[in-house]
Amino acid sequence: MASTDKLKDLFLAVAEKACCEYHVCVEPEKCMCPDAYFGTIAKMLDKPVSVKKGLKLTPGNRIVLVLESPHVDEYKDPEEVWPIQGPSGDNVRAHLRNLLLDEMGNWGLFVVNAIRYQCSQGLILSRGFNRCAKDFVVGNLLCDDSFRMNFIDRVRQITDSSQMVIVLNACTK
Numbered sequence: 136m137a138s139t140d141k142l143k144d145l146f147l148a149v150a151e152k153a154c155c156e157y158h159v160c161v162e163p164e165k166c167m168c169p170d171a172y173f174g175t176i177a178k179m180l181d182k183p184v185s186v187k188k189g190l191k192l193t194p195g196n197r198i199v200l201v202l203e204s205p206h207v208d209e210y211k212d213p214e215e216v217w218p219i220q221g222p223s224g225d226n227v228r229a230h231l232r233n234l235l236l237d238e239m240g241n242w243g244l245f246v247v248n249a250i251r252y253q254c255s256q257g258l259i260l261s262r263g264f265n266r267c268a269k270d271f272v273v274g275n276l277l278c279d280d281s282f283r284m285n286f287i288d289r290v291r292q293i294t295d296s297s298q299m300v301i302v303l304n305a306c307t308k
Contacts, residue, residue, distance in 0.1 A: 137281035139167065145282070146252040149275045153256070157268035163256040168205035170247045170289055171217050176232050177240030183217045186245060186293060193243025196299040198235075199290055200227070200246045203273060203306040204254040218246040242301075245293045249286050249306060250276050 143165065150163045172189020174180035176198065184192075200219075208221025219227055232240070254272040255265070276282045294300045 137285060142281060142285060143167065143252070145279060146250070146254075146272075146276060149272050150252075150254075150256055152275075153268040153271040156271060157263075157265070159256070159263075159265060159268050161256045164205075164210045164253040166210065166213065166216055167251045168209050168216050168218055168248055168253075169251070170245065170293075173227075173244045173246055175241050175243055176235055179228050179244070182215075183246070186289075189243060189245060190293070190296065195297070196239070196242040197293060197297040197301075198239070198242050198244050199293055199300065199302045200231075200244060201290070201302060201304045201306060202246065202248045204248050204250040204252060206253065206255045210253065218248050239301075247286070247289055247293070249273075250282060252276075 147163065147165070153159070154161065170186045171183035172180075172186055172192065173183045175193065202218060205216075205218060208223070209216055209218060211220065218224075227246075231244070235242075250273060254276070255269040256272070290302070294302075
């Protein structure tokens with residue numbers, strides 16, 4: 136598996152190229168957003184914990200919610216960088232259990248970003264070519280073997296010791 140430094144350097148190179156291609160001038164957040172355990176479907180935690188701790192807390196069935204990459208809310212507090220913060224996180228907490236069978240209440244919920252870096256670079260995606268710049272970064276990184284293998288390895292870490300697994304792909308494209 137590629138080192139964290141190699142993935143970060145590749146992300147920054149692709150993000151810089153996107154800035155040139157789409158004429159945006161920003162500096163992306165360099166902090167990696169970790170994958171996280173959010174509790175069970177029936178009882179979400181107030182604050183997520185590490186995957187390692189979540190694996191110990193949920194030895195049985197698991198749901199892996201796959202997102203594309205962190206955006207802005209995930210980085211508001213540099214001491215509390217987690218996936219799906221802000222309105223997205225509120226919606227998952229409020230509505231996910233309504234989408235699943237009642238029997239899945241004790242299944243553990245893990246949230247994984249396919250790319251753990253801020254592909255949007257903090258840009259307002261509804262303006263200009265900002266969404267195109269974000270899609271450029273996502274597309275190029277997902278075509279890279281290092282990023283793909285890193286994603287696959289992280290999902291396998293969560294699913295390998297589980298009895299049953301559901302993977303929910305919530306990527307936008």
